[in-house]
Amino acid sequence: NFMLTQPHSVSESPGKTVTFSCTRSSGSIASNYVQWYQQRPGSAPTTVIYEDNQRPSGVPGRFSGSIDGSSNSASLTISGLKTEDEADYYCQSYDSSNQWVFGGGTKLTVL
Amino acid sequence: QVQLQESGPGLVKPSETLSLTCTVSGGSISSYYWSWIRQPPGKGLEWIGYIYYSGSTNYNPSLKSRVTISVDTSKNQFSLKLSSVTAADTAVYYCARINNYYMDVWGKGTTVTVSS
Numbered sequence: 001n002f003m004l005t006q007p008h009s010v011s012e013s014p015g016k017t018v019t020f021s022c023t024r025s026s027g028s029i030a031s032n033y034v035q036w037y038q039q040r041p042g043s044a045p046t047t048v049i050y051e052d053n054q055r056p057s058g059v060p061g062r063f064s065g066s067i068d069g070s071s072n073s074a075s076l077t078i079s080g081l082k083t084e085d086e087a088d089y090y091c092q093s094y095d096s097s098n099q100w101v102f103g104g105g106t107k108l109t110v111l
Numbered sequence: 112q113v114q115l116q117e118s119g120p121g122l123v124k125p126s127e128t129l130s131l132t133c134t135v136s137g138g139s140i141s142s143y144y145w146s147w148i149r150q151p152p153g154k155g156l157e158w159i160g161y162i163y164y165s166g167s168t169n170y171n172p173s174l175k176s177r178v179t180i181s182v183d184t185s186k187n188q189f190s191l192k193l194s195s196v197t198a199a200d201t202a203v204y205y206c207a208r209i210n211n212y213y214m215d216v217w218g219k220g221t222t223v224t225v226s227s
Contacts, residue, residue, distance in 0.1 A: 001172065035213040037156075044205055044220050045156065050213035090156055094212065098169050100146075100158040 002026045004091050004103035011109040016081050020106045022091030023073040030067055032093050034074040039105075040087045048089075049076060078108075086110045113138035115206050115218035123200075123225050129193040133206030133218060140164050140187045144209035147180060147191045149202040150220075157202075161209060162189055196225045 003025040012018040022034065034052050037045035047056050049065035052074065067074045074093075078085055091103040119131035133145065146161040160170035162180045170178050174193070182189040193200060201224050207214035 033212045037214075039156075044217040045214075046217065047213055047215055050215075051211070056215065088155075092156075092158075092213070099172065100161075102148075102156040102158060105155040 006103040009107040017079040020076045035092045117221040135187045151202045
């Protein structure tokens with residue numbers, strides 16, 4: 001099986017742009033879609049990006065996703081940071097056997 | 112709008128079987144995959160497995176020997192059974208709908224504590 005590695009925490013100021021990484025340990029990042037979930041304290045996760053770079057309806061355009069084959073990683077970028085963006089963010093993907101994997105999550109602090 | 116609600120005992124004794132049900136309202140359980148995910152206290156998300164409405168399943172290899180996910184289309188419900196539980200199985204358990212390759216609808220989660 002593979003792993004998805006995320007930085008433990010990131011801090012940034014309101015109005016700035018932040019980018020989270022999610023690195024796949026084996027297998028190509030481009031072979032299977034990557035999703036990103038936001039989880040605010042005490043709440044269930046919600047999807048902010050699916051299929052690498054698609055935003056569900058209702059998710060602001062400030063959220064964007066991408067993949068980079070050279071580093072075998074996916075990224076979530078949030079621009080124009082707001083205090084309400086403070087949350088944990090998890091990447092998720094799967095393999096050819098449809099085994100689903102979550103990254104360990106990144107805690108975003110908006111100072 | 113589809114909503115999911117987990118239900119089941121909040122306390123399970125070690126070595127016993129954890130049983131949870133997810134009730135789907137506002138839509139049909141048919142034509143979708145449905146998943147269970149858990150989150151131990153202070154930790155990240157762990158995928159447990161999923162089931163198609165027709166009954167085919169796929170489980171996390173680390174839990175496969177202890178997990179059974181089933182579906183009851185007549186009740187618009189799907190269920191999770193996890194056997195031989197230990198304290199390490201203490202977690203918030205979420206059910207979710209899979210839409211293509213992502214979980215687009217989540218339940219609010221239910222806390223299960225394993226303790227004697």
